[in-house]
Amino acid sequence: MSRSSRGLYLIPYYLWMVLFVALPVVLVAYYSLFDIEGHFTFSNYANFFTPVYLRMTLSSFWYALLITLFSLLVAYPAAYALTRTKHKQLWLLLIILPTWINLLLKAYAFIGIFGTYGPVNSLFKAMGLGGHQILFNDFSFVFVSVYIFIPFMIMPIYNALEDINPTLIAASRDLGASSFVTLRRVIFPLTLSGVRSGCMAVFIPALSLFMLTRLIAGNKVITLGTAIEQHFLVTQDWGMGSTVAVFLILIMAVLMPIFGSGREVRK
Amino acid sequence: MKQLVRIFAVVLVVAFGLMALAAKLNSSQGYSGSNTLTIYNWGDYIDPDLITRFEQETGITVIYQTFDSNEAMLTKIEQGGTTFDIAVPSDYAIDKMKEENLLLPIDHSKIPNLSKIDPRFLNLDFDPDNKYSVPYFWGTVGIIYNPELAQGIEFKSWNDLWNAKLKNNVLLTDGAREIMGMSLNSLGYSLNETNEDHLQEALRKLEKLSPNVKAVVGDEIKMLLANGEAAAGVVFSGDAAEIMDENDTLDYVVPQEGSNLWFDNMVIPKTAKNLDGAHKFINFMLEPDVAAQNAEYVGYATPNQEALKLLPEDISGDTRFYPSAEVTSHLEVYKNLGKRMLGHYNELFLEFKMHKG
Numbered sequence: 039m040s041r042s043s044r045g046l047y048l049i050p051y052y053l054w055m056v057l058f059v060a061l062p063v064v065l066v067a068y069y070s071l072f073d074i075e076g077h078f079t080f081s082n083y084a085n086f087f088t089p090v091y092l093r094m095t096l097s098s099f100w101y102a103l104l105i106t107l108f109s110l111l112v113a114y115p116a117a118y119a120l121t122r123t124k125h126k127q128l129w130l131l132l133i134i135l136p137t138w139i140n141l142l143l144k145a146y147a148f149i150g151i152f153g154t155y156g157p158v159n160s161l162f163k164a165m166g167l168g169g170h171q172i173l174f175n176d177f178s179f180v181f182v183s184v185y186i187f188i189p190f191m192i193m194p195i196y197n198a199l200e201d202i203n204p205t206l207i208a209a210s211r212d213l214g215a216s217s218f219v220t221l222r223r224v225i226f227p228l229t230l231s232g233v234r235s236g237c238m239a240v241f242i243p244a245l246s247l248f249m250l251t252r253l254i255a256g257n258k259v260i261t262l263g264t265a266i267e268q269h270f271l272v273t274q275d276w277g278m279g280s281t282v283a284v285f286l287i288l289i290m291a292v293l294m295p296i297f298g299s300g301r302e303v304r305k
Numbered sequence: 306m307k308q309l310v311r312i313f314a315v316v317l318v319v320a321f322g323l324m325a326l327a328a329k330l331n332s333s334q335g336y337s338g339s340n341t342l343t344i345y346n347w348g349d350y351i352d353p354d355l356i357t358r359f360e361q362e363t364g365i366t367v368i369y370q371t372f373d374s375n376e377a378m379l380t381k382i383e384q385g386g387t388t389f390d391i392a393v394p395s396d397y398a399i400d401k402m403k404e405e406n407l408l409l410p411i412d413h414s415k416i417p418n419l420s421k422i423d424p425r426f427l428n429l430d431f432d433p434d435n436k437y438s439v440p441y442f443w444g445t446v447g448i449i450y451n452p453e454l455a456q457g458i459e460f461k462s463w464n465d466l467w468n469a470k471l472k473n474n475v476l477l478t479d480g481a482r483e484i485m486g487m488s489l490n491s492l493g494y495s496l497n498e499t500n501e502d503h504l505q506e507a508l509r510k511l512e513k514l515s516p517n518v519k520a521v522v523g524d525e526i527k528m529l530l531a532n533g534e535a536a537a538g539v540v541f542s543g544d545a546a547e548i549m550d551e552n553d554t555l556d557y558v559v560p561q562e563g564s565n566l567w568f569d570n571m572v573i574p575k576t577a578k579n580l581d582g583a584h585k586f587i588n589f590m591l592e593p594d595v596a597a598q599n600a601e602y603v604g605y606a607t608p609n610q611e612a613l614k615l616l617p618e619d620i621s622g623d624t625r626f627y628p629s630a631e632v633t634s635h636l637e638v639y640k641n642l643g644k645r646m647l648g649h650y651n652e653l654f655l656e657f658k659m660h661k662g
Contacts (some may be wrong), residue, residue: 074644074645074648075644075645090652090655090656090659093659094655094659097659146525149525149528149529153529153532153534154532154533154534155532155533155534171473171519173520173534174519174520252479252521252522252523253522253525255520256476256519256520256521256522257479257520257521257522257658258518258520258521258658258661260655260658260659264655265655268651268655269648269651270380271374271376271377271380272374272376272481272647272651273376273644273647273648273651274376274379274380274644274647275644275648278648
């Protein structure tokens with residue numbers, strides 16, 4: 039194949055990247071420089087550094103961190119158990135299946151499940167624990183978010199676990215390591231790439247969650263995603279909404295290298 | 306690779322199959338014809354039987370789409386690319402659309418039924434002489450409460466919501482103007498206040514309400530209140546009527562300090578293609594029997610005085626939803642405060658939501 043024809047094949051790819059990746063980012067940055075009346079200004083950026091938005095950023099980070107942490111705590115043992123089961127494909131399918139259901143539908147289901155008269159509270163009462171308010175607080179928000187994000191954490195960890203050469207584990211055993219030491223010194227370091235990509239796949243979307251903040255947390259949790267939604271749909275202050283989006287992009291750009299691509303670790 | 310190709314092939318075949326089926330269904334229902342009328346209305350805001358009747362009487366095919374906030378509707382019409390013949394925005398949104406030249410004037414000679422509207426709902430500030438809009442429904446904002454859960458509190462004033470007995474037992478509707486307006490009203494200010502000191506005072510007062518607020522939610526508020534999830538809620542009168550339809554232990558009150566009086570009017574957006582059909586539809590909706598049937602179905606208050614006479618006494622005589630002229634004279638209609646002020650209201654509202662108390 040000649041050089042020029044190879045370049046020709048790449049045109050659709052470049053076109054796609056420019057139209058749907060580069061251009062939107064440039065547009066967001068461009069809109070962030072205008073105030074609500076369409077005048078050129080940097081005031082949106084100054085406005086971002088007021089207590090309201092800084093607190094919102096902080097709370098977004100805090101909840102995204104909690105969600106990632108709990109997802110990891112549940113997903114790692116689950117992925118590990120998955121590699122040991124007989125019908126791996128079936129279990130995998132069952133884990134992926136909930137992602138086929140619309141997010142809104144799942145959120146509404148949780149309103150029913152966690153409600154004052156929902157099954158969870160009935161169970162509590164039957165067990166003599168009395169009724170509790172489960173909905174519209176930090177617990178319900180983190181719980182439902184973890185539920186929604188968990189498949190995205192399990193998959194990369196599962197793949198990394200599957201990739202481990204079983205002879206390495208056998209060698210560890212032969213050399214006298216206990217199961218726990220094997221897990222800590224052999225298995226976990228070898229799956230670090232999976233853990234990193236899993237954390238990235240959860241943390242970054244969690245940072246800008248917005249629908250669940252209203253449906254499950256009753257707007258008692260406010261994230262940057264909520265602010266963007268409000269500015270675009272309610273106040274029509276596209277400038278401020280774009281500014282928040284610019285900061286989200288910047289934050290993600292800073293985070294990406296920290297999580298790493300995972301590849302280089304495995305060399 | 307082979308498998309991948311096969312998967313794509315299957316998806317493509319299914320997609321084309323569905324497309325062909327949809328096209329066939331559309332043409333068999335006459336959607337491809339040129340004689341169509343596109344209506345853009347709030348969700349669950351018309352009796353579907355009336356659309357069928359309109360189609361039968363006029364031979365016009367109706368395409369019906371819905372929105373859930375004035376802002377979402379405005380954004381969509383502003384951006385263009387739509388062909389809505391009729392939209393149903395609220396008062397302040399009509400003012401805004403007028404300002405941005407998004408509306409076409411209504412030809413009153415084609416709407417003889419305009420005479421059936423109660424004069425107190427005509428010629429209002431947001432649209433003098435009803436040049437661009439015709440009333441569809443009207444209502445109030447108030448407190449809906451569940452006497453079984455409210456521990457003997459008799460709701461009369463907005464300030465009753467601040468009662469310490471209601472800890473974690475109040476639901477609020479997710480609207481900056483409604484909630485800021487409620488706080489302003491409770492302090493004796495106008496809900497169109499623009500004085501910064503008064504707005505800050507209203508925010509501080511709202512922050513004191515935080516311990517009582519269980520959640521700030523959207524349309525879910527109806528389901529939650531009907532299920533008895535909270536003792537009280539701040540809602541639109543029509544939502545209240547719907548909730549009480551499902552659970553009749555609840556009651557609705559318009560607080561004595563005053564509240565919002567709102568109107569949803571029919572307008573013809575600039576994007577309209579079927580002007581004649583749009584006028585026919587507006588006139589049709591003002592027929593007394595049509596308006597009465599619609600009011601009974603939707604639960605909001607009709608501005609049509611002829612229709613009111615046709616409604617059963619237990620609806621038209623219900624002063625909670627058809628307050629007297631004396632009561633409505635205390636209520637305020639939202640003014641279009643401009644984008645900057647609306648942005649400010651919203652930022653204050655966000656600050657209230659973030660307040661942990």
